[in-house]
Amino acid sequence: MSKLQRQAALQQWLSKTFKIASPDLQMVSGDASFRRYFRFELAGRSAIAVDAPPSTEKNHQFVALAEALSQQGLAVPSVYAADLEDGFLCLQDLGSSLLEQQLTPSNAKQLYRQALRLIVQLQQTPVQSLPELERFDAAFIQRELDIFADWFVGQELALPDTWQQQADWSSLCRELSEAIMQQPYVAMHRDFHCRNLMLEQQRLVMIDFQDMVEGPICYDLVSLLRDCYVGWPESLVQDLSLEYFQHLPAPLAQSVSEEQWQRWFDLTGLQRHLKAIGIFCRLDHRDGKAAYRAAIPQTLSYALKVSAAYPELQTFHQWLASVTKGLSDELH
Structure with a gap:
């Protein structure tokens, strides 16, 4: 089914579900997935219609997690209706104010502290209260690193297989996996x-949480503070990371040194950033979404700085x- 046909089917579903005339759908955005978002009027207020093809999107997980997270008091959009078979959703309209658009040097620390509180709230959510989450285990970690190997090294750079020996790739993968799996595991947005x-x-509201897993405590923190799309002075990153560390529950804070915490933070981020570089290349080469290439230099700079700081990664x-x-x- 073409995009136009899916949009027409989405309009018909909304009309039937809410017993309204066929709504006028205004495109809001697409994203790195195959989802498309539209704004429309519903009973005198604005709502968001989502075209999320079931062959590519985790709609069951999104709907189940939205309900479970909301029940735990976390700020997530309400799901007004869902057709999981066809991949149509109707969500609460949260407006158009992404954190990315609101951040300035003068308000960054305040807004990031609010985001850190949201991470803490998520991590305090019992994993058993959420729909079954996949565990971020050694195999999962390696699958993500393979995205870097396949799409950045293989497709973007087109290097022969000998690169793995030259880069000591297997040792790197082992170091990253071990650093990640040493950490306490919690509910992780990813x-x-x-x-x-x-x-x-x-208030900050989480979106795009359908890929949640049970994973390491540093992951969401480094995803936020060493963001692929916006960079901040390392002094701010370090201040916020240590502030977060100092407010960890006493047993953990007492058993983990600042040096160990920093290593967890750095190597967890390195694993994420290598994966992200691969994903940005995949979005271009496979999906024709070249705009994401703009995030590669920033992400690559993180990988270079962290790998330079550890003798075992030289x-x-x-x-x-x-x-x-x-x-x-x-x-x-």
């Missing part, structure tokens, strides 16, 4: 960044620096 947080009447760092030398300008 994509907690400035484009998945909306500011609605001064072989990988030197390889990455050599194959990406001068690449930032080309990627734009």
Whole structure:
């Protein structure tokens, strides 16, 4: 079914579900997935209609998690109606104010502190109160790292397989996996960044949580503070990370040193950023979404800085620096 046909079917579903005339759908946005969002009038207020093809989108997970997270008091959009078979949703309209659009040097610390409180609230949510979450285990971690290998190294750089020996890739994967799995595991959004947080009447609301897993305590924190789409001075990142660490429950804070916390934070971020570089390339090469290439230089800079800071990652760092030398300008 074409996009126009799906949009017409979405209009028919909304008309039948809410017993209204066929609504005028105004495109709001698309995103890195195959979902499309439309705004329309519903009973005198604005609502969001979502075209989320069931062959590619996790609609069952989104709806189940929206209900469960809401019951736990977390700020998420309400689901007014859903046709899971056809992939149509109707959601609460949270407005158009993404965190990304509101951040300034003067308000960043205040808004990030609010976002950190939301992470804490999510992590305090008992995993058993949520629909069954996949565990971010060694196999999961490796599948994500393979995205970097396949789409950045294989497709973007087109390097021969010998790169894995030159980069000491297996050792890097092992170091990252071990650092991640040493951490306490909690409910994890998995994509907690400035484009998945909306500011609605001064409160932050999470969106795009359908990929939630049970994962390491540092993951959402580093996703937020070392965001692929917006960068901040490392002093601010460190201040907020340590502030978060110092407010951890006493047993954990007492058993983990600041040095250990920093290593968890850095290596968890490195795993995420390598995956993200691969995803940005996949979005371009496979899906024709070249705009995401603009985020590669920022994300790559995180990977280079972190890998440079750890002696055990020096072989990988030197390889990455050599194959990406001068690449930032080309990627734009």
